[in-house]
Amino acid sequence: MKLQKLAIAVAVMTALSACSDDDDKTKTCPDGTELDPDTNVCVVIPPVEPPVEPPVEPPVETDFYNSDNWQETFPDQYTTWAQTEESNPESGVPTDLLEANPNLVSAWAGYGFAKDYNRARGHHFALTDIIKTLRTGAPLIGHDGEIVGEAMKASCWSCKSPDVGRMFEEVGEGKFADNGWSVWGEEMPNTIGCADCHELGENTLRLSRPYASRAMDVIDKTFTAENHDSQAGQTCAQCHVEYYFDGNDSKKVRYPWDHWVPGVKTDYKEVVSYTGTDGLYEGFAAEAQLAFYDEKSFKDWTNAISGAPSLKAQHPEYENMMDRTDHVMSNHLDFSCNTCHMPKSTNSEGQEYSNHKVAFDANKLPASCTGCHDADAFESKFEKRKADINALRFDATGTDPRLTEVHFKAQAIWAANGIEGLEAGKTIGEAKAAYEGALAADNELATEMNSLLGKVRNAQWFWDSATASHGIYAHNPAEAIRLLTKSNTILDAAIIEADALLGKYDADYVYDATKYDSKAKVQPLAGLDLDAMKTSKEEFIKERVEKDWPAELR
Numbered sequence: 106m107k108l109q110k111l112a113i114a115v116a117v118m119t120a121l122s123a124c125s126d127d128d129d130k131t132k133t134c135p136d137g138t139e140l141d142p143d144t145n146v147c148v149v150i151p152p153v154e155p156p157v158e159p160p161v162e163p164p165v166e167t168d169f170y171n172s173d174n175w176q177e178t179f180p181d182q183y184t185t186w187a188q189t190e191e192s193n194p195e196s197g198v199p200t201d202l203l204e205a206n207p208n209l210v211s212a213w214a215g216y217g218f219a220k221d222y223n224r225a226r227g228h229h230f231a232l233t234d235i236i237k238t239l240r241t242g243a244p245l246i247g248h249d250g251e252i253v254g255e256a257m258k259a260s261c262w263s264c265k266s267p268d269v270g271r272m273f274e275e276v277g278e279g280k281f282a283d284n285g286w287s288v289w290g291e292e293m294p295n296t297i298g299c300a301d302c303h304e305l306g307e308n309t310l311r312l313s314r315p316y317a318s319r320a321m322d323v324i325d326k327t328f329t330a331e332n333h334d335s336q337a338g339q340t341c342a343q344c345h346v347e348y349y350f351d352g353n354d355s356k357k358v359r360y361p362w363d364h365w366v367p368g369v370k371t372d373y374k375e376v377v378s379y380t381g382t383d384g385l386y387e388g389f390a391a392e393a394q395l396a397f398y399d400e401k402s403f404k405d406w407t408n409a410i411s412g413a414p415s416l417k418a419q420h421p422e423y424e425n426m427m428d429r430t431d432h433v434m435s436n437h438l439d440f441s442c443n444t445c446h447m448p449k450s451t452n453s454e455g456q457e458y459s460n461h462k463v464a465f466d467a468n469k470l471p472a473s474c475t476g477c478h479d480a481d482a483f484e485s486k487f488e489k490r491k492a493d494i495n496a497l498r499f500d501a502t503g504t505d506p507r508l509t510e511v512h513f514k515a516q517a518i519w520a521a522n523g524i525e526g527l528e529a530g531k532t533i534g535e536a537k538a539a540y541e542g543a544l545a546a547d548n549e550l551a552t553e554m555n556s557l558l559g560k561v562r563n564a565q566w567f568w569d570s571a572t573a574s575h576g577i578y579a580h581n582p583a584e585a586i587r588l589l590t591k592s593n594t595i596l597d598a599a600i601i602e603a604d605a606l607l608g609k610y611d612a613d614y615v616y617d618a619t620k621y622d623s624k625a626k627v628q629p630l631a632g633l634d635l636d637a638m639k640t641s642k643e644e645f646i647k648e649r650v651e652k653d654w655p656a657e658l659r
Contacts (some may be wrong), residue, residue, distance in 0.1 A: 169305040170267045172298030179299070179308065181452050186298065186461035190659070192227030199223035199234065207624045208505040211512045212565060214631035215409030215533050216417060217241075217256060220638060225575060228463060232296035233659045235265045236650055243641035244287040245648060254641065255285035258356050262286065263314065264344035266293045267300035270313035278315055279355035287649070294655035302340035310336045317343040320360040334441040341442040342423035345575070347394060351403055361394040389424035391570040391588055395563065404562075409533045409632055410526070411515035412540025413558040418569035425574050425581040445470065445579075465579070490578040494571075497589035504568045504589055507596045509621050511561055514603040514614075515554070519543065521611035522550050533632040553606055560599035567592040 132140035134147035141148050167174050176183040194200055202222045203209050213219040217240035226234065235241060242256025260282045262269050272281050272292055281289065304311045312318045312328050321328055321339055328339055350356045374386035374396075386393045395416070398404075404414040426442065443459065448469040450460045460469070467480035498505045516526055524543045526536035544551055544558070571577060571588040578585065607614045621627050628635055650656065 167306065170271050170295050170298075170300045172267075172295065172300070175299045175306070178306070179458075181450070181456075181458040182299075182308075182461045185450070187229070188462040189227030189464075190229040191462075192464060193230065194226075199226055199230075201624075203624045203628075206499075206505060207622060207627045208509045210624060210627040210631050210633075211410055211509040211621060212408075212505075212569075213415075213417070214411075214512070214527075215537055216406045216415070218417065219628070219631050220633060220635075228297040230296070230659055231265045232293060232656050235261065236290075236654075236656060236658065237642070237646070239638045239642055241286055243638075243645035244285065245645055252285055252287060254645070255287060257286040258282065258350065259284040259286055259289055260350050260356055260358050262289060262293060263316075263358050265297065266295050267298055267313065268293050268295055270300065273315060278357055282350070282357045283355040290649065290654045290656075294657075296656075301343065310340055312339060312343060314343045314358070316348075316358040316360070317346075320362050323360075323362050324365045334443065337443040337447070338423065338426065338441040345420055345422040345442075347419050347421040347424060347570075349398075349403065349405070351401070361397045362389075363397065389421075389428045391418075391421075391567055394570075395566050407537040407541055408512060408561075409536050410630070411512040411558060411561060412519060412526070412537070412544060412554070413512070413515065413561040413565070414544075415562055416566045416569070418566065418573040421570060421574050422576065422580060425577055425584055428581060428584060444474065465576075487578055490582040494578055494582070494585050494589065497586065497593065498568075498572065502593065504564070504592045504596065506618065507593070507600060508561075508565060508568065509627075510616055510618065511557075511564075511596065511599050511603055513621065514600070514607060514616060515557060515561065517614050518554065518557075518603065518606045518610055521607075521614070527630065527632045536632070557599060557602050557606065560595050560602065564592045564595035564599060567595070 132142075134140055136147065138147040138149050140146070169175065172183065172186060200223060202224055203219075209222060210219045213222075221239035223234070223238070240257065241261065242254050244252045244255040247253045269281070272289060301313055302310060310333070312321070317339065318328055321342075326335065326339070328336060331339065346360060348358050348360050350358055374381070379386055379392075386396060398416055403416075405417045406415055407413070408415050422442075426440075445465055446463050447459045447461060448466070448471060449457050450469070451457050467478075467483040470478070470480060497503055516528060519526060519540065520528055522543075524539050525531055526539060527533070531539065544555055567588045571585040571592075574580070574585070621630070625635075646658070650658070
């Protein structure tokens, strides 16, 4: 019996000793269980689940398309950028240029600018103004989900928001452009700001619009190869430039520099059989751009009053500035947009920065300018230049009233030949179609009217190239005078031609300028109902913009 007890004890000790040879470690029994140190019994211990780590949230990316998110890093630049809100009439209501000059309505009849054209305000208002303008129409979503009342293409957002650059990256430039304007309204929360001209979150300049980059390559001014001042001017040229979109390239924005050959002096005079040697068909000149459009048989629209195949100049400030520095003032090659509109300033800590208010203050010009130019003399100098330009425009024999005259005289010639337009109660679309068809006819009237309206097209292009260029009295007054003088010379010939045709077809016609001396008189004659357009716009803002769009209207 003693031997049996001893054997049992030895077996237990052996089993226990087999659990582990280290008292600090978990003791494993022969059957795979573990020894509970508290009870000294082998038991099954459930496995311990590893602790669950909380999910790691990805870092939140800063939205640099919103200029508010640049404030901390660039406080001085941000503060002055915000001051663009001060570039606004005291009333807060944009100045109505159609009211001030009703000749614009007849010149642009059948085109959006005849509906609404206001003086430009500061960059802070760019998004508000493109949404509120009557030019963009009142696009509402119908019961079938289709948009009704779309008036413009998506490319008309191009100069109004840095979100355009973002959308180009997200959906592609072609897909963005080949849509109606309002399609992307829900993607446009930000007005012109930092991301338009700078790498996201950085002070490095960039071209955020690929069409501008392509255009600079064409004229051998590739952005990355230019100095800082030239690059700064090019960022402005993303908007302050003449452009077009003709539908052959997904309605992408294009500049009429397509005829240039990089590194080669361009001359377009052979297209129009021009024999002069004054360089008018070289480079940025309005003549070169007109010849380019003529060769393409391009028009922006058909004037609804006269039937003229028309072009709308946009705002060719970049071309005016480049033309001046490259040719007229070659000693100003370091002169760029930022020289006058974004001069260097110094903050309270003595640090230098670029003022982003984008305005002109002669007292803030750099020493390289004030060494030759007296800051106090700028105002009187500009007023004198404006007066010279306005005389060419608004005198009795000026461009503006005579453009109205020739458009309505052309309408009278059509009417005398049974081609009915707005004067006969036709819609804008019907009037345009009637004139386009008549111009395409192979008959005597078509030949006569193509000759007359070709002159109207040219005269209006040169007029618009001067008058649509903001600040041309400061940037290139000599070019403004040259273009307006040329336009008036063409109008002399056009009115003589129109009068001869009226003598042939309607000898009793008498032109009465008092019928066209106010916006209220001319807009109905251009097929427009201002009250109805305003009502539709208000409904659009209430039903779409305020409900679904992120833009804060100012």
